[in-house]
Amino acid sequence: MSQELDASRWTVAARKSARILARLGTEQKNAALCAMAAALVAGKDEVLCANDGDLRQAQADGVEPSRLDRLRLDSVRIDAMAQGLRDVAALADPVGETLEEWTRTDGLRIVRVRVPFGVVLMIYEARPNVTVDATALAIKTGNAVILRGGREANASNQAIVRVLQQALHSTDVPTESITLITDLRHDLVDSLIRLRDQIDLVIPRGGASLIQRVVSGALVPVLETGVGNCHVYVDQNADPDMAKSIVLNAKTHRPSVCNAAETLILHESFKAEWVVVLCKALIAAGVELRVSRPLLPLLLPLDPDQRHMVKEASEQDYAQEFLDMTLAVVQVESLDAALAHIARYGTKHSEAIITENPQSARVFMESVDAAVVYHNASTRFTDGFEFGFGAEMGISTQKLHARGPMGLPELTTYTYRVYGTGQIRT
């Protein structure tokens, strides 16, 4: 109970400021975004100095190089963060948009209007640029934001938020629109996500365990993002060159992200010689294959120096998001079997079929239960910027409220405003 009280201390200022933010005009919010961009460039030294401290500590703690890289800021990265703020300022403001409007025969006028959520809690991991991104998207949509970043980036995040808050002093956006949680105890997060009356939405961004923890513990409504066990299904009628190009792209273009492919599903009638060509190309690109047993004999023609890149797949290989240069490969006897595999192991993120057969394409497109379903294209397009949203708050893998890439409108809700002249219900 004392912990709960402790948690609500972090939300009071945000709640208050959300009420002010909700009624600000687009110009006022944009002015604040531009002021923050300028302040970030001017405050570069302060931020870089704090980041240097984080990096030293992380190195001392033996943090792995890929994570160090995500943590590292430099002048170019800060300029990019500032540009991100200006880009969000340039986007259309969804708040205040009339979504629907009608008048009843008794004259009662009903208007459905887009409004901010109120207070949004973001829980994320290493990358300090998320601190700026999330703030930009929240303020543009009239939401106060509570940020709970990773322990490793704590000093960087504090410096960034200090700079951003100072910039707000000269604007109409209240300083308290940005709250950084500096007390990083897990208990506090667990309490925050239970404050249903005080926080309107929680968005976890990070690995599967972070998301699982938030989904399990939250009473506040959650927008689940991220985990993508994506499949590319190569149908018997696939164009082999297109299949090769798309599979390579989906797996190797950026294997560490959620829209990368993790399993290749091959129809058993897809010609054996093409399977070999495809697998050779993947191995040549540095991909380690975990193949289902029936595929093993097909891969005998591989050179001995390639064969060590092929292992038999375990059940676990189908279920996991590798997020590296590993690809599970499974053979199926039919489109239905491919659909069943995806239904069993997929995470409802992005799924693709490669086929020249319009009927198979139609069945796949209409049957797969995922945020984004592709015909003859790479899963890598599941991205707010690729979709043309100009921003991205993560990829939703749940079905409630928002699905797939989330831009500005997904950070809003709506209200009905009903205008009468004394109407009562009879």
Place this chain on the structure above:
Amino acid sequence: MSQELDASRWTVAARKSARILARLGTEQKNAALCAMAAALVAGKDEVLCANDGDLRQAQADGVEPSRLDRLRLDSVRIDAMAQGLRDVAALADPVGETLEEWTRTDGLRIVRVRVPFGVVLMIYEARPNVTVDATALAIKTGNAVILRGGREANASNQAIVRVLQQALHSTDVPTESITLITDLRHDLVDSLIRLRDQIDLVIPRGGASLIQRVVSGALVPVLETGVGNCHVYVDQNADPDMAKSIVLNAKTHRPSVCNAAETLILHESFKAEWVVVLCKALIAAGVELRVSRPLLPLLLPLDPDQRHMVKEASEQDYAQEFLDMTLAVVQVESLDAALAHIARYGTKHSEAIITENPQSARVFMESVDAAVVYHNASTRFTDGFEFGFGAEMGISTQKLHARGPMGLPELTTYTYRVYGTGQIRT
């Protein structure tokens, strides 16, 4: 763990049938709705006989009369349920609707399409007509439904579902689209609402404690419905006749429902004589008043036989949903104080201002954080039928996904279908 396994047994058939349902056409779903309507009329005796058993048991258990009435079915009520099925058949089918569509410069075509959620779990209380309503709305929107009704209506619900399922045999809608949970242990519900992989959405409909239990225990995304601590704020510039008419309607038209008013907020400059007129009218209509202390002297002019209907309000009176002929009355010194009272005690359902001052109206309409905000109209209009949706799945009081009255579109989600010709990300 064994309990979890037990729970998932109830979802297997629904999941399977959801995949079939999602791809059915409007005609096929409508034919099933009409077949169910006919079967319900033909099966009247079976349903009434089961209902009679439920009623006897409830009477023996000493269930209160108002609840008995909600439980009771008769020929007219069954005809109305059948008509409800036909009415839903006549509504437009939201599934398959293209919500947005655009083509990138590289030719990739992105289409956002409305699709069913999949499997929807409804948890509700006494009234057996919800069994039919929920089934109708779910099937029309291509969702399989799992129904968990109240213990008192168990025999009625079993008879209704048996009749509806039999009707489906002659249609394209799988019988397993309707699952009735007949094992009414609370543990089973607690397990069901944790099956995030198997159930896509849970909608609790009922009292505050039911909703609280579901919100607290669920891992499955929840659409919270129902609790309405609604306020009518009478501004200093209110038309006194309009104020009287709206307050009476909002409180007394049907006090047991969520859109009824529970607190009247009076601006202290609203004339004392009008306050007396308003309170007299409420008392004459049978309303018991719980008034804030500063209002007590104002009500001295009341006749002695009216004065016993006035008590001093406690803090608790402002916080609760009376759902009967009781109304809290509080005086405030300003519009801001009224807004603060609503922000503190409101449940984000329906809130109204009565005023002739356009500036006060604007501030109220833009500041109140609720599903539906009214200017010069009764809160009683917050209803799917009054809004013209032709159906209602409850009133959402959360902000994620749906707010206010929910009709058919709110029982759907969307997916992105992306059509390419070999596009890869570079």
